[in-house]
Amino acid sequence: MPKQNRLLIGILTLGVFGILNTEMGIIGLLPSIAERFEVSVSQAGWLVSAFALAVALSGPILPLLLSGIDRKKVMLLVLGVFVLGNMVAVFTSSFWVALAARVIPAFFHPVYCSLALTVAAASVRKEEAPRAVAKVFIGVSAGMVVGVPIASFIASAVSLQMALAFFAAVNILVFIATALFVPSLPVVERVAYGEQLSILRKSLTWLSVAAIIFINSAIFGVYSYLAEYLKTVTHMPANWISILLFVFGAANMIGNVIAGKLLAKQAMKFVFLFPFALGAVYILLFFTGQLSWPMAIITLVWGILAGIGANMNQYLMMSAAPKAPDFANGLFLTSANLGVTVGAPVGGLFIAQMGTPYVVLVGILSLVFGFVTIVARNSRILAGRQLSR
Known part of the structure; x- marks a missing residue:
């Protein structure tokens, strides 16, 4: 570069x-x-x-x-x-x-x-x-x-x-x-508003929006209560909770670097595997979250996957609408925020009704819906390729 x-x-x-x-x-x-x-x-x-x-x-x-x-x-x-x-x-x-x-x-x-x-x-x-x-x-x-x-x-x-x-x-x-x-960055090929808005007529766009909402709900529906989980389930002291929150953040940055390499090489294979990887982390969290050292390792892996997930979500939207990048990225940001808006309160509902350990259910359920949406999205891509031949 x-x-x-x-x-x-x-x-x-x-x-x-x-x-x-x-x-x-x-x-x-x-x-x-x-x-x-x-x-x-x-x-x-x-x-x-x-x-x-x-x-x-x-x-x-x-x-x-x-x-x-x-x-x-x-x-x-x-x-x-x-x-x-x-x-x-x-x-x-x-x-x-x-x-x-x-x-x-x-x-x-x-x-x-x-x-x-x-x-x-x-x-x-x-x-x-x-x-x-x-x-x-x-x-x-x-x-x-x-x-x-x-x-x-x-x-x-x-x-x-x-x-x-x-x-x-x-x-x-x-x-x-x-x-x-930063040099002047004029728009070389200006895309008309109508052409950019036309991506809203594509089912691929809406499947990408749904996938982003579900994946972000899966991540933030559980992460929003990480400190609470560490306090009430793992019984960690406050200073260790702060350390693990930093670990999650640092791991998130590592996940960004890893995602860049994975998405550049085998994007669709990686997208399919992501819900299973994060789901496995949540299952381990449920069964071993009361143990300090396993919880520390889980937090590290979880943070890496969360960083990967953010990049994956942006890829899903951009690959659905590559000719309208500014509008597509705006849709990505809105979808990601909607995922947080949905996931966090649903996670709180599970905690209120069933207890803190069961917050992982919002993550697992969101991943199931997210995977179904990803499969539907991929089927739509394959159908489009066959029609274009």
């Missing part, structure tokens, strides 16, 4: 980290935010849920509307909005202003992430695209997992304002790097 392309992908990876860090890093700050703005923790939770809702709503829309504009200009616009929102959150004394300062940038979240995936794939040869995308996903994983403890540490060691300023600092750094080192 040329040096210029490596620098571009590095900036995109850091940019995605900054965006996801802004989204997820706030989770560890909710008690401090509730105290600062004199609201309940549940009210402070709107800073998380409203952000996610805005992402889900804008995912298919804004990437499509901005798909014809120079990609560098769009990325600078999004980063500028995030910097401004972050800075307002640092200095405001109003909870509602802080909420608006998060929700407005959230609408632009899918735009940057979609562009980052599209530009990374387009910057290399077609056969190297999965590896380039996998590198960008390292920023996604780091933003989702590493941002929370970093922000929490800064808030406890210095202040809440400095933790919020950390979000702004990352985005400012990426804004400067993009302005200085």
Whole structure:
């Protein structure tokens, strides 16, 4: 890969980290935010849920509307909005202003992430695209997992304002790097809105959406309660729970690298095997999750598979609609968020009705539905190939 392309992908990876860090890093700050703005923790939770809702709503829309504009200009616009929102959150004394300062940038979240995936794939040869995308996903994983403890540490060691300023600092750094080192990226072949929207008429698109929802539900329906599982089932002390959460995050990044290689070589075989691999992990989790060392190993393997799953989901959508990459990536982001939205509450329902160990059932059931959808999707691909002959 040329040096210029490596620098571009590095900036995109850091940019995605900054965006996801802004989204997820706030989770560890909710008690401090509730105290600062004199609201309940549940009210402070709107800073998380409203952000996610805005992402889900804008995912298919804004990437499509901005798909014809120079990609560098769009990325600078999004980063500028995030910097401004972050800075307002640092200095405001109003909870509602802080909420608006998060929700407005959230609408632009899918735009940057979609562009980052599209530009990374387009910057290399077609056969190297999965590896380039996998590198960008390292920023996604780091933003989702590493941002929370970093922000929490800064808030406890210095202040809440400095933790919020950390979000702004990352985005400012990426804004400067993009302005200085990313070349102009005009859209060479602009795809008409109608042509991009036409992918919604394809059954393959909707089968891909369903598969992504089920796979992400399988991952996050269980992962959302990992800390609770480690506390109540494995009976681990708090410090060990923190360590294993870091292990999961680091393993997630390793999974991104592995996925890039697997998807570049034997994509469909790998897609078929994934539900069985993750399902085996959940079965082991159910029967050995009360034992500390087996649980540590399971968490490591689980984290790797979760990182692989994120890349696989993006591949499913992009391979279904390669001629509309921006819109397809927007659909991917919305589908992935819907998977989390469905999986997490269903997992909580299993815990409430049957107990914490049975949270694995939401993962296993989602994997069953996901596999059925993947089989249907593959059958549709084979039927399309036969018709084209």
